[in-house]
Amino acid sequence: MTLEIAKDPTASYKAKNVFSALVEIARCDPGLTTQEFDFSFEVHYQQGNNWRTVASANRLKAVVDSPMLTTIIGLHSDQIIPRPGSNTRIIEEGGLTAPKFTGDPGADIFVDVDDANDTHRLLPDDTHNFLVWEPLPLLLFHELSHVFHTFIAKDAPQLADPQLEQFEKEKQVRADDNAFRDALQLPREHPTDYVKVEYGMPTRGGLKFPNCTWSTYGNPWEHCKLCSIATAALGSPINRQIATFRTAKRNFQRLTLGSVPILAPMLDSYRLFGPKVARAVSQDEQLRSATVHYGVQPAVHLIRSVEGYLDAAADTGRAVAAVDAALAGYEAEVAGAVTATHLRAAADAALAGSRALAGQRSAAALDTAAGLFGHVVTSVRASGADPDGPAWVLAGICMFLRAAAQWSTGRPDAAAQLTAAIGAWLATVPLPPDALPTDGLRHELDALRERVFPESSNRAVFGQRLRAHWRAVDPSLDRLLEQAHFLERSVVCQGT
Numbered sequence: 412m413t414l415e416i417a418k419d420p421t422a423s424y425k426a427k428n429v430f431s432a433l434v435e436i437a438r439c440d441p442g443l444t445t446q447e448f449d450f451s452f453e454v455h456y457q458q459g460n461n462w463r464t465v466a467s468a469n470r471l472k473a474v475v476d477s478p479m480l481t482t483i484i485g486l487h488s489d490q491i492i493p494r495p496g497s498n499t500r501i502i503e504e505g506g507l508t509a510p511k512f513t514g515d516p517g518a519d520i521f522v523d524v525d526d527a528n529d530t531h532r533l534l535p536d537d538t539h540n541f542l543v544w545e546p547l548p549l550l551l552f553h554e555l556s557h558v559f560h561t562f563i564a565k566d567a568p569q570l571a572d573p574q575l576e577q578f579e580k581e582k583q584v585r586a587d588d589n590a591f592r593d594a595l596q597l598p599r600e601h602p603t604d605y606v607k608v609e610y611g612m613p614t615r616g617g618l619k620f621p622n623c624t625w626s627t628y629g630n631p632w633e634h635c636k637l638c639s640i641a642t643a644a645l646g647s648p649i650n651r652q653i654a655t656f657r658t659a660k661r662n663f664q665r666l667t668l669g670s671v672p673i674l675a676p677m678l679d680s681y682r683l684f685g686p687k688v689a690r691a692v693s694q695d696e697q698l699r700s701a702t703v704h705y706g707v708q709p710a711v712h713l714i715r716s717v718e719g720y721l722d723a724a725a726d727t728g729r730a731v732a733a734v735d736a737a738l739a740g741y742e743a744e745v746a747g748a749v750t751a752t753h754l755r756a757a758a759d760a761a762l763a764g765s766r767a768l769a770g771q772r773s774a775a776a777l778d779t780a781a782g783l784f785g786h787v788v789t790s791v792r793a794s795g796a797d798p799d800g801p802a803w804v805l806a807g808i809c810m811f812l813r814a815a816a817q818w819s820t821g822r823p824d825a826a827a828q829l830t831a832a833i834g835a836w837l838a839t840v841p842l843p844p845d846a847l848p849t850d851g852l853r854h855e856l857d858a859l860r861e862r863v864f865p866e867s868s869n870r871a872v873f874g875q876r877l878r879a880h881w882r883a884v885d886p887s888l889d890r891l892l893e894q895a896h897f898l899e900r901s902v903v904c905q906g907t
């Protein structure tokens with residue numbers, strides 16, 4: 412147990428980002444855990460049988476098992492590398508491995524955990540014509556490989572000329588990087604050019620990193636990925652509201668389509684743009700209160716409405732009562748702070764944001780997506796995240812805010828209207844772009860019918876979308892959709 416992650420008491424996200432990257436390197440092996448101490452997290456790794464064939468997981472295991480201590484120090488992009496005599500910011504290196512300065516022999520790994528201030532670190536690809544993204548898991552894997560060759564296997568090239576030695580060392584480690592990239596089906600980086608580094612949008616492969624299956628993983632910090640905007644707005648991670656997000660994620664994460672979690676388009680995007688919004692929210696008091704009133708609280712009570720609707724399983728009376736209780740809960744949370752006029756304006760801004768993200772309006776629509784929602788749109792665009800997931804979430808928040816405005820003016824049908832709208836909104840959930848029909852599809856459709864689409868009209872809408880998405884790749888899809896009751900056929904008359 413000789414790998415540790417340094418703690419920064421003023422920025423706990425740094426250790427979280429490092430651990431999340433280790434989880435990706437171990438490809439979600441649940442045997443990877445940490446134990447917390449005052450100044451560090453000690454990394455433990457009981458490798459699971461299924462992971463013994465995963466090269467990157469074995470590399471991590473070798474570093475953890477080595478008797479030599481390796482410390483990973485996550486740094487903010489602009490931080491100076493904390494080494495005696497250093498005045499280099501980590502953004503210039505991305506990552507750096509060096510022997511420990513004091514104490515027993517060991518290695519320190521320094522890594523930029525903020526992806527060059529979210530501008531994206533890029534390397535030349537193997538053709539030298541394009542630029543590929545180097546996200547934190549790949550950056551950290553590169554440094555672990557240096558530790559492995561230099562300190563553990565001790566097979567790193569040793570040459571009289573230090574410059575030539577560095578070139579040969581980088582070549583050795585880049586070969587490891589590319590083996591990992593091959594396993595992830597990512598474009599290769601250049602095997603020798605370690606000098607050229609740029610920032611911006613990649614010209615090959617996009618901002619894609621195939622996250623391992625987090626749904627079965629017990630990462631102790633995982634929920635915070637989903638909650639960081641809420642945490643920044645509410646100020647405390649142990650809030651009741653945050654528990655709502657966590658429970659919802661737990662309830663829905665087992666639902667898959669083509670073996671991809673149906674929440675993946677939302678979570679993958681969120682991972683890219685969420686930290687940007689969270690940072691802006693934590694620095695701006697006005698934006699913080701707008702986020703609580705028009706973002707976090709509506710999201711919390713929208714989730715409660717959805718859960719009430721789904722629990723009622725097509726019993727409309729019960730569903731409307733649950734949605735009514737969620738609307739009352741929202742009113743109680745924001746009591747006195749917002750009027751129906753505010754709510755209608757916020758709903759309009761959320762809708763404008765949703766449409767701007769879905770590409771249904773010109774950039775001028777951004778002016779209408781004011782305040783919080785304008786921030787979300789800008790952050791999604793700047794991060795390169797897939798906009799479909801966030802567009803759908805903003806449409807849901809618009810729907811909830813409209814209903815809340817009606818409810819606050821005493822409109823008796825507000826809850827019934829929102830109940831009907833929820834079912835229709837769920838049927839437009841973005842389909843994971845990389846999901847393909849698999850053998851388990853029938854089982855997945857059954858689970859979706861039981862858990863998410865109790866009403867046949869919404870099921871039919873969802874079925875038609877699957878058809879449009881997949882018909883070309885799977886001719887037998889129609890029959891499957893029909894058997895699972897996702898296609899409306901002629902109505903069967905039952906004799907009386």
Ligand SMILES: [Zn+2]
Binds near residue numbers: 557584
């Ligand atoms: Zn290197």
